[in-house]
Amino acid sequence: MLRLEPIGGLGNRMRVLDSGIALSRSTGSELHVVWTIRHQMPCRFEDLFEIPAAFTSLRQVRDPRLLRWLRLRRARAAHARFIDIPEAHRMVVAGESFAPLLKSPGVMIRTYDRFFPNARPYTDLVPAAPIRQALARYQELLPRMVGVHIRRQDNRQSIAISPTEQFLRKMRAELALEPATEFFLATDDLSEEALLRREFGARLHTHPKQSVRRGDKRSARDAVVDLYCLAGCRKLLGSFYSTFTDTAAAIRGIPLEIVSVRPDGA
Numbered sequence: 001m002l003r004l005e006p007i008g009g010l011g012n013r014m015r016v017l018d019s020g021i022a023l024s025r026s027t028g029s030e031l032h033v034v035w036t037i038r039h040q041m042p043c044r045f046e047d048l049f050e051i052p053a054a055f056t057s058l059r060q061v062r063d064p065r066l067l068r069w070l071r072l073r074r075a076r077a078a079h080a081r082f083i084d085i086p087e088a089h090r091m092v093v094a095g096e097s098f099a100p101l102l103k104s105p106g107v108m109i110r111t112y113d114r115f116f117p118n119a120r121p122y123t124d125l126v127p128a129a130p131i132r133q134a135l136a137r138y139q140e141l142l143p144r145m146v147g148v149h150i151r152r153q154d155n156r157q158s159i160a161i162s163p164t165e166q167f168l169r170k171m172r173a174e175l176a177l178e179p180a181t182e183f184f185l186a187t188d189d190l191s192e193e194a195l196l197r198r199e200f201g202a203r204l205h206t207h208p209k210q211s212v213r214r215g216d217k218r219s220a221r222d223a224v225v226d227l228y229c230l231a232g233c234r235k236l237l238g239s240f241y242s243t244f245t246d247t248a249a250a251i252r253g254i255p256l257e258i259v260s261v262r263p264d265g266a
Contacts, residue, residue: 002027003075003108005034007085009041009214010048010223011243012112014125020109021054022118027102030056036063039215047217048131048224052124072110080104089113112243122251127224134207134225138184139232141205145184146174147233147254148196149226151242152189153214161240162259164192168199170237170259175203184233186226186248188212188219227251 002024006016017033024031033055035045044060045051051058061071076082081104083091088111091098098115101107109115127135150167151158174181182203187193190212197204207225210218223244230236230248235255238245249256 001030001032001106002102003032003034003079003106005036005108005110006112007036007110008112009243010220010227011245011247013041014122014247015114015243016111017125018118018122019114019116021052021124023098023102023116024054026116027099029102032057033059035060037061038063041220042215042217043220046128047221049128050126052126054124075108075110079106079108081107083107083109083111085111088115091115122247127228131221131224131228135228135232138205138207138229141182142184142229142232143234145182145205145233146171147230147236147238147248148183148185148187149230149236149238149242149245149248150185150187150189150192151239151244152187152192153212155239155241157241158239161261162238163261164195166259166261167237168196170257171196171200174237184229186230186244188214 002020004016004020006013020031020033031054035058037044037060045058081101088109092113092115098109148167148171150164151162171183182205183200184205185193185196190209193206207222207229209222211222213219227244227248228251231251231254233254235257236245236249237257237259238249240258240260245256245258
């Protein structure tokens with residue numbers, strides 16, 4: 001039996017769930033998911049996705065910081081093996097397999113890392129019906145567009161390594177190659193959107209945001225729309241150190257170019 005608690009924002013949680021689904025299938029283990037509702041993820045699971053058949057159970061809990069230690073202490077006591085964030089990260093970096101762990105009678109993994117490969121990534125994670133309705137507006141347009149994901153707010157690495165000026169250069173280069181190019185922009189900074197719209201005008205498409213404030217349920221739902229819109233583009237210009245960028249490209253395996261001031265693009 002595997003109990004799994006994905007940590008972090010949308011991209012982190014999706015890759016953890018995708019790993020857990022693949023691992024449970026590979027080992028024939030039950031998959032019990034703990035979905036915490038907190039500032040980084042204010043929505044219930046079903047607000048964003050259909051509940052996958054691969055889940056044996058789904059427990060959703062509010063996760064105030066002051067009570068988290070007590071919840072985790074109880075989780076440690078209830079499982080034969082409890083792998084928390086630092087140990088899981090060390091195992092991933094070391095390339096250790098998580099499959100042998102499930103020989104124990106009860107294992108809980110709490111992580112933000114991808115810890116098991118999936119040959120068909122994210123196919124079990126289907127956006128909820130209202131989000132699919134929002135996506136339907138863009139489906140015919142996306143395959144001819146270049147997706148652009150500009151991550152800002154609290155991501156200092158992305159701000160430093162993937163500056164706006166570099167995105168502008170890459171987008172101008174796309175237009176030089178193909179003058180009819182249009183762009184779908186996803187960003188958590190409305191000033192970035194305004195800047196790009198001044199330059200690219202009607203060539204720039206966005207999903208109108210109800211909110212870009214982290215911790216707002218509307219922002220989380222809009223983020224899923226943005227994610228799957230990017231996934232539907234013909235290629236993606238993405239941000240450094242962003243699981244949102246990586247996840248968008250992986251959903252349908254589209255070409256990804258990380259916009260970077262580094263010569264090697266890393």
